Amino acid sequence: VLAIAAGGQHSLVLVSDSNLYAFGYNLKGQLGVVEQYEEFAGAVFTPVRMLVPGEVLAMAAGGWHTLILTSAGLYGTGSNIYGQLADPIIAGNSKSSPSLIDSESSSGWALFGGSPPASLGTGDQHSVVVTEASTMWVFGSNRYGQLARQDNAGTWTFNAVPLELTVCDLEAVGCSATDYRIASATAGGSNTFVRVERNPCPPGFFGVPPFGRPGPNGICSPCPPGQFGTLWGQSGCNKCGVGKHASGPNATSCVDCVENTYAEVTGRGECTPCPGNTTMRGNGSSDAADCLVLCSEGSYSTADPVNGFGVEPCLQCDAGTHAPLRGALACSACAKGKYAGAGMSACADCGTNRTTRTAGSQSVAECLDMCREGYFGKYGVDNCAPCDRGTFTPGPGYSMCVPCGGNLTTRFAGDTLCLPACGPGEVGQFGVGPDCVPCGAGEVAGQEGSLCQNCSAGSFPSVDRTECVPCAAGTFQLAAGIPCAGCPAGKEAPSAGATACTDCLAGTYASQEATAECLACPDGFTSPGAGATSCDACGPGSFAAGGASACLPCAPGTFSSSPAASCPPCPLGTYAPAWGATSCEDCPLGTTLELGAAAVSQCVGFLEAGVEWSDPAQAGAPTRVALRFSPQMVIRPGESITVGLPLFFLPASGKVDLLGGDGAVSTSFEAYFANASLDLPFNNIRILARDGNPAQAPVSLEVPAAAGVRLPEQGTPRNNLALTLSTDARSGPVRELPINNSAPVGSFDGTARLSLAGGRLSVAFSAVMNIAAGEAITFELPKLRPVGGGAAGSSLQVALEGNTRAAFNASAVWEVPAVGGSGRLVLTVAGGGVLRANM
Known part of the structure; x- marks a missing residue:
């Protein structure tokens, strides 16, 4: 059992598992259960568990009501006849189960000034709540003044809204709300007792033990320097630890010693500063050894910097460098014109009109005389030379000259005085005023202050005599001062400013005067020598690309009949065996496999080609067709040979079986009938080579008479061109070829x-x-x-x-x-x- 409470006619028990049990009279629901609720003669003898949200923290039993404080809020059950449950809605009624009065989550403890309850008290018909902020709130009946309010004391008034009572509300005279506070309160049947105590000393102060309250004179003592207090009601202060301090009285905390200070003992009001020429890493030092010595002048540190300074151990500055301040992280090179030995804090000056070649000089031996005014040199000391005209140096020791600017110039190289310059196209003494006159004939002055100069051959002065204008391309000038002339035909001057013209190269020509560039002879034309004014056409059997110097004969396999840049190859079915061919010869039989054949041996066709049909060969009669040929080209699988049968009657297009030389159906070849088309303008049989056929391998096939081939009704011309062969072989194609030895068929036109x-x-x-x-x-x-x-x-x-x-x-x-x-x-x-x- 953690706590017990007894009311007018009921009891409460809180056990260790945070469960709250109630028993006794339950007429008004003060037990928080429905059992025996509103039963005048009944009572609950066995403790029942009161169901309330959260962990139970405190409870109080009144005459007819109960208050319960849990982690979820303040709850009430039982009678609310005078508002003792702080519920204005059910005034004069009661509750049979705990209901929420106020909580942090619902309103932020608004009913109690924003502070959570610390203790509870219940009388016969009123309630008292003391908060964690030591404020006191009362509600319920004030019939006997138990709420400490005068306005409705002695009446049966309903007071459901909690009323705050302060120390001053309880004391008539000598009230000091800052010195005293409400410590606790308890409620009797119709009365209320309140315990008031002095406020404890605040943080930063201490008071009389054991509770740290003000002494007999009512004063709290401030914590002395070096000490602090963080709590209310302290009877003594705490010393600051090492590395910390509290500089003023009544401190509530200590602060770290700032950089470059330290506190080696506790209770320090101020930290000890580091000696001069030292620094420190960070705050809160408790050791004088944390003060680090800065590098002296003329030295530097390579260690990690401390607050931007270099600290010991330190290195001496190299010769040619210096470190003017303590704590250097690096040494600076001596400026040009200065020098320094090792370990120096400052660089020495070379003296008047003397300097060094570069920065970082190490001894006086590196000091040299400067170039004098109007001269310049490398580093301002070596190989001094006068400034060009129009430039100067403002003083000695310059490595480059400065332009005069504007319309100013100098009189001569190395001059130190800039004067107004004569304008372009004018000249005066030294090129400066005030007596400036125009340049003479054939002379120019291109810039202000420049001297007049003669134009060179190939150019002439501009109108304002400020520049020399080159002769235009296609013209030339043999000598200065004479007009530019156009190049004669057959010559060129491709660039401006020419002093002579050059002959057109072989393969080019210039038909007009003043030609800038000779033109290349067009395709099929040439000029064999230099200086040509026109081009000659190449004859038949020869060619020349544009700009060629000679016509070349067409190579075997090519030909030309008119001027051209190249000789085209002989078409398929023709050949040209000799150089300089003007045309190609037709193949005597067959065709060629590619363009540009150079020999008759490249003509291929079908050797020993022949066809036979049934005898007698009667016009219009069905006939067998026997074929034989030896292709001179390779027939690959899937390629075909077409047999043309002009004027022959063929059945509908389709496949037909072929007979081989043994009379059996061929498995190597198959045939298809086809009528005349735009591609093949005659009836034909297409023979497909399933397995291919090697070059010059003889083929012997027969279309049986049952296939339906019929001889022409009107006959056909009786000559060896009656039937043709062709192929789509990739080693071809071969144009239509005659089949020799075919039996002629004819008629007499039906008029016999x-x-x-x-x-x-x-x-x-x-x-x-x-x-x-x-x-x-x-x-x-x-x-x-x-x-x-x-x-x-x-x-x-x-x-x-x-x-x-x-x-x-x-x-x-x-x-x-x-x-x-x-x-x-x-x-x-x-x-x-x-x-x-x-x-």
């Missing part, structure tokens, strides 16, 4: 006819092919016999003399057979092959 009258048979036809001289036409007349006898099926040959597509009439007398002619009439032509056509 015969008639029989009076035993005379007449035949008429129009040949759709070339019939060479010496070739013959044969009329096969099956089942007919010639007059005069003979076997049936005889034929008649007619020799022609070069008829070409001309109508030809032939008549013969024939015996008509008794049974009539039921066979076909066939017209053939011999020579280079047999052509058949129906009549």
Whole structure:
């Protein structure tokens, strides 16, 4: 058990686990539970736990109410008939469970002046709260004056708002609120007792033991220098520790000794300063050894600086340097004109009109005589030379001269006096005024104060005689003082200010006078010698790039027919075997694999190419097509060979099986029919090489008659250009080539006819092919016999003399057979092959 409290008719017990238990009469809810609440005859005999937020810190039991202080705030339960729970809302009523009166989190203890409660008191029907700030607050019944207020004493007034009572409210005379404070208070049934005590001495003061209050004279004593007090009610002060001090009386704390001071003992009012020429790291020193000695003049320290100063151990300054002050971190080089030995605090001066070459000199031996006024030299002492005209030195010892500025100049080099200069184009004695006159003919003066000078050859004076103007490009001047003249044709002057012109180089020309730069001969033209005024065109078979000095012959494989910068290569299918070709020769057969062929051996095609079809080769009849050729180029896998069949009838486009030389379907080649297009303006068969074909490897393939190829209805011209081969091989391509040895096919244009009258048979036809001289036409007349006898099926040959597509009439007398002619009439032509056509 930590605490107990007894009220009018109930009791409270606080145990160590911060739980609060209540028992007794609970008519007004003073136990904080609903059990026996508002029951006049009932009582709670077994302690019940009062549920209240936070850790219970204090409690008080009144006549009919209870106050509880927890870490969460001040709570009240029970009767509030006179406002003893400080709740103006339920005046005249009661509460059966603890409710919040005030807290830090809800209002910052506003009901009690902003200070948390320190102790509680409860009477029969009133309450008392003393705060941590020693203020006292009362609320509830004042029927008997227990609230120490006169305005409603003796009445049954409801006082729910806490009223603050001060020491002066309790004392009639001699009140001093600064000297006394309320220490504690307790509440009886209808009265209140308050204990008042003197205020303890404040921090920085001390009083009479044991509570540190003012003595009999009512005065607190201040802490002496070197001591301090931090608390209220101290009966003595504390000494400052080493490294600290308290300089004045009534100190509440000690402060660190500042830099360059120290306190080796406790209780110091002031810190001891470090001796002169020393410094210290930081504050709060307690040891005189912390005072560090500064480096003397003429020395420096390489250690870490202390407060920006160098401290011992120190090094002597090197010769040529000095350290004028104590505590140096580095030595400074002597300025130019001064010198110093080792360990010096100041540099010595070389003396009048003497100086050193550079800063940092180490001895008087380095002092040298200065260049005199109007002269300059390296470092102001070596190899002194006069200043250029228009510049000067303000005194001796200068390493460079200063321009006079404005319109001033000097009379001569090394002069020390700047005077008004003659203007540009004028001259006077020494180039200065006051007697200035214009420069003479052919002379210029470019700057103020300059002397007049003659223009050199290749230039002439400007109008204001301030500068020499160079002759323009394309002109020249042989000697000074004569006009500039234009270069003659065939010569050039590319730069301004020329004194002579130069001949145009070979390959260039100048057709006009005053040419600045010769022009390069255009492409295909040249000028073989220097000084040309025009260019000659290259002849056929030669070329010249722009600016060339000679025409060169076209190399084999190239040609030219007109002036050009280069010879183009021979097109595909042509070649040029010799130098200087004016044109390329066509390949006798095939084409070339690339541009610029130089030999006929570069022409490639299909060797031993041939085609055959079914015999008899009747126009419009289905036929097999047998192909043979040996490509002179490599046919790679996926590349193809196209067989052109002009005027032949092909089935719809699509794939067709090919037969190899053994009569079986080929696995190396496959064929596709294609009708005429813009790229290939004739019906064709494209043969795809699945596996490729080496160069000059013979190929023998056959398109079977079942594939549907038909001979032309009207025939085709009978010559070796009737059919063509081409390829898309990357080693090609090869343009269309003839297939040799192809059997000719022709017709007679569908006009062939015969008639029989009076035993005379007449035949008429129009040949759709070339019939060479010496070739013959044969009329096969099956089942007919010639007059005069003979076997049936005889034929008649007619020799022609070069008829070409001309109508030809032939008549013969024939015996008509008794049974009539039921066979076909066939017209053939011999020579280079047999052509058949129906009549």
